Amino acid sequence: MKPLGLGIIGYGGFGEFTAQAYATMPQVRIAAITDVAAARREEAAARFDATSYADIDQLLADLEVDLVTIATPPWLHVPQALKAIQAGKHVFLEKPLATTLTDADTLVAAAREHGVQIQVDYVLRYVPLYVTLQKLVHSKLLGEVTYIRLENTASNEALHPQHWFWDRSRSGGIFIEHGVHFFDLCNQLVASKPVLVSGNAHTGSDGRQDRVMSSVSYSSGALAHFYHAFDRLAILEKTVLRVVMERGTATAYGWIPDRMEIEGTLASSDYPALEKLLQTKLTIQTIPAPEGITGATAGQLVQATLTRPDRTGDYANAIRAGMSDLVHSIQEPDYTPGVTLQDAYESFRLAFLSQQSIEQGRSQSYEQP
Ligand SMILES: NC(=O)c1ccc[n+]([C@@H]2O[C@H](COP(=O)([O-])OP(=O)(O)OC[C@H]3O[C@@H](n4cnc5c(N)ncnc54)[C@H](O)[C@@H]3O)[C@@H](O)[C@H]2O)c1
Incomplete structure (x- = not known):
């Protein structure tokens, strides 16, 4: 099949x-590029043998362009996506979907009205260790999810004080600009709707809101806690996602994780199923009954550690997988992609309400009254 023309x-x-x-994908061909920075767009056009346009309207008028990717700063996503939709182009939209709930509603309605496909680039949905985590949770081999804890302590070294990232009117704030990835991942893990959202933040003396946290209760009974901080040196960056299930725990390390530890207890007849799912041998330990705890029993604890050698490669592959999914949806409109527009809307809503909770100083109900 002829590759689809991609406008960046x-x-x-x-x-x-x-x-x-994208340049390595057979399904698409980079046909056109626009950026307000002339040097950037010229460099990219030469590199990918594409046409350079000074503005988005010219790019959208190019008949070689079938779909566009929008990787501009967040506040431009909705106005630019609306233009693309009106020009009949499909959209691969960088997160966040929007910066306000009103804009998100407008965009979702416009996509449905014009019958074009929009996919938000939630790379974490396609990263191998998180894919395994989703399978583990949905297999219920270790029971239902009871608690999720995300701790993401990131660097601010590349984010100078005037960067758009710190301006909440342009980025939406940390939850919307960045936290959406993890809200999306956890929504998918818990597979039920959030009920109540409660946020808190630290704001530095220069006005930068650099640490945010949100507690979320889900209708399944699961509780989740999300902490993001952009306040440290890059060499200290750490992301840890801990998913606690009724009979075990999975802990993934790294924003694009390169290690995941699993431990739990389950019927020995289920060991082969768990080994197949994790694609590794389990380590099995017999643990004596803890002393002094009435009624505590001995049991077998199974453990496994999964590692990935190439985090950047996993990241690039996840981007390709998302784009591939979008192309599939364009070619077969009945196909359900890994990330639907509804998924993107739900995680955006959770991010938005977390931020709103900080600003209003009180918990927010997820559903509209
Ligand atoms: N999915 C992911 O894993 C992931 C990772 C990083 C960033 N992002 C998202 O990608 C987007 C861009 O982030 P970034 O770090 O590349 O930002 P950036 O500031 O480095 O790049 C933004 C680019 O947009 C250009 N631009 C600004 N206004 C424009 C306009 N009106 N028309 C055309 N071009 C315009 C700028 O000149 C710049 O080159 C953000 O929404 C960010 O959240 C997603």
Whole structure:
């Protein structure tokens, strides 16, 4: 099949990383590029043998362009996506979907009205260790999810005080600009709707809101806690996602994880199923009954550690998998992609309400009254 013509809107840091990933895909051909920075768009056009346009309207008028990626800063996503939709182009939209709930509602309605496909680039849905985690949770081999804890302590070294990231009117704030990835992942893990959302934040003396946390209760009974901080050196960056289930725990390390530890207890007849799912041998330990705890029993604890050798490769592959899914949805409109527009809307809503809770100083109900 002829590759679809891809128009790139925004060729900054992430636009460049993603363009390199798309350039290796047989399903798409980079046909056109626009960026307000002339040097950037010219460099990209030469690199990918594409047409350079000074503005989005010219790019959208190009008949070679079937779909666009939007990798501009967050506040531009909705106005640019609306233009693309009206021009009949499908959209691969960088997160976040929007910066306000009203904008998100407008975009979802416009996509449905114009019959074009929009997919949000939630790479974490396609990262191998998180894919395994989703399978583990949904297999229920270790029971239902009871608690999720995300701790993401990141660097602010590349984020100078005037960067759009800190301006909540342009980025939406940390939950919307960045936390959406993890809200989406956890929504998928818990597979039930959030009920109540409660946020808190630290704001520095220069006005930068650099640490945020949100507690979420889900209708399944699961509780979740999300902490993001952009306040430290890059060499200290750490992301740990702990998923506690009724009979075990999985802990993934790294924003694009390169290690995941699993431990739990289950019927020995289920060991083969768990080994098959994890694609590794289990370590099995017999643990004596803890002393002094009335009624405590001995049991077998199973453990496994999974590792990935190439985090950047996993990241680029996840971007390609998302794009591939979008192309599939364009070619077969009945196909359900890994990330639906409804999924993107739900995680955006959770991010938005977490931020709103900080601003209003009180918990927010997830459902509209
Ligand atoms: N999915 C992911 O894993 C992931 C990772 C990083 C960033 N992102 C998202 O990608 C987007 C871009 O982030 P970034 O770090 O590359 O930002 P950036 O500031 O480095 O790049 C933005 C680019 O957009 C260009 N631009 C600004 N206004 C424009 C306009 N009106 N028309 C065309 N181009 C315009 C800028 O010149 C710049 O080159 C953000 O929404 C961010 O959240 C996603």
